[in-house]
Amino acid sequence: MYNKFTDEKAIVCKGNNLINASYKLTLGEQRVVLAISSMVNPKDKEFKDYYITINEFAELMDINLSSNTGLYTRLKRLSGQLLSKRITIHEPDGDLQANWFSSIKYFNNEGKMAFSFDPKLKKYYLQLKQYTKYRLKNIAGLKSQYSIRMYEILKQYEKIGERTLTIKELKDMFQIGVNEYKLYGDFKRKVLLPAQKEINKKTDLSFEIEEIKTGRKVTSLKFIISKNPLVASNKKDECADVLEEICAASENMLEHDNVINDDYIDKVMFLFDEEITRKEAEQILKVANNDINKVKEKYIIAKQTNGIKNIVGWIIKAIQDDYKTKKRTIPGWDNTYKRDYDIDDLEQKLLEISKKASVKTEK
Template identity: 35%
Template sequence: MVVEQLEFDLEPSHLSPDYIVTKSNVLIEMPLSLDLQEMRIIYTLISLIQPEDEDFKTHFLRVKELAEILDIQEKNYYKKIRDVVVGLQRKQLVIRENGGESDLVVNWLSASRYHHRKGLVELEFSPQLKPYLLKLKKNFTYYKLSNVLVLKSKYSIRLYEILKRYLSFGKKRFTIEQLRHLLEIEKDKLTHYGHFKQRVLLRAQEELAEKTDIMFDFDEIKVGQKVVSITCYIKQNNRKKLQSSNDPVFEDDSAYNLLTRFGVRSTTAKELINTYGEDRVLANIRYVYEKKQDVNIDNISGYIVKAIREDYVNTSSDYEEEDDLDFETSIPQLNARINSLIERYHEQIRLSSNADERRLKQEMAQKIVDEIETTIEKRQNKNLRPLDTVDFEHPYARELYDYLLDHPRY
């Protein structure tokens, strides 16, 4: 009787490529033991996690929608989905914890259930994964689900999220062995660098530039005639528009669901809708999609809330359009300069004496402030909108900007 009642209470989770995947960097920088279809299911499931979730929820996914996500063309996709889920249920990952003092061996899923008559799959993450997927405050990477769903190679997906993790640094050096390990390339596969370059690096380079929000170039480092490592140069891809206000998410979901999906707390979501109405809320979410999709917004929920409160969709016409390639005014490029400064000074501070540490920190803060103030002036000259705290990727930059707002003559 309980099972029968459960059957009636099933409520399918709404899926959208515009939802956000947020993962601890621990999971970004380790092998995941997943094939292409399993990755797509796991990342879709991660995108359903909301920032305020204290525990993992059980999600009911429509088999038909999963077939579309997995790009399964066979007529008998029910059996194919079942096979993928059964295989995923067995998959484990090994997480090195406590500085290497212990290893956590855990299954991705705690349980799965296939509801034949309802056309639903029931999935839930293992509770041991909570520190790596729930309520992340630092050392995490996030991206829109659409970026990985469009990629056709598991190597491209893994390379995308690894490079996304280092986007704010602008570059990352990998040994070939390190990359092979992260991408889980078997020891007897693609052993010749030329094959590895052609089938993994160049293919991913083309796919990411064509389909995602980042792109990369790379230099090869050789010892003699052998390529032993590569340096990847990573940047925002401003050529590809990924979002559309015609996306089904706007047709099938309410303003409240959209707000909570993108990290706005439920109390704030209700307050915004009650104060401004559904039409204004939805219009400003569309505005963020259409106008700001290429901007690497660290605090997407804060940005959306501000857009609604200030009604960006009706007030932004007073300002000129952003040019993310303009070195002097671009917000992404300002963030890149700030992140580079912080990275460089942190390395100097790490190697410095206690006597020099205070001086270096003050010097770093002043240079960041100089960058911000110069950019503010250039943006004013070109009639671009004022900077906002949520525009800054690094928490320290946000802290300094807030200080500048309170102390404009600093």
């Protein structure tokens, strides 16, 4: 197996819009993209050329190296196909269509290849604010192209613990055509269940699926995501370790509410997809009396709420007023939630709360 897929230090870090993009790659092509992605330093300001050996490329593409007949011809054909593969990223002002790579160069005498990412993808790999990261070895054992995509899509929401997608959204992400798997039963049998079986058996994630119906038809899926107890014990993924500590943190709260532990601040900052400062994390902890589970609970509500402009002020108000979600019944739908607070009223108070938080943290 290509060595980066067993390397503890090989980490893939992608912007969330890239995780949710629409594209279709073969299993081998995904392995190549992920192997090259793991070489990117998200702190860089510009892309570099990323190198793998020709033998490594062949291994990732599952080509038998023992057969020398037309080997380089096949490799160049496959790299040419990869070079032509497009990705559609849904941006706020419209869809961006780009190729994964702008160029792939062979160095025949040196036995290596240089990959150059399309410059349009720079903001989805470099200087990231909202992103998903995981160790490359976590997906090393996955043998289905859909399993890898499903893993990334669910990994993005691991902190939240659940994610709901319509069948249409999921098929769009996988670029499954309108004539493929027309029946939900076929989609479930050919795509969902094999991916679930592989992910639950071989990765640090585990998930269950709840079907949401409109009338008698399954139209959406709710994925219940958790850390995989069968695999996680063998992983040294620091991100997963932090999440585990967050879940247990309320049992070990500080004795004095007015004392904020630096480690707790780090955990709150890690919890948020949005970029927040240490002072903001400290203010949230003070309002929550160091109860990290309470912060997580309100953050889950926030992720289910549209139109939040000031996440820090909103969370502070949610903790103070103890916002909750409650189920309601809509004909033909399951698992639908309704807010028991007025969003317009809250938005009017956000600026005042933010100013107060800023004054307190500066003291």
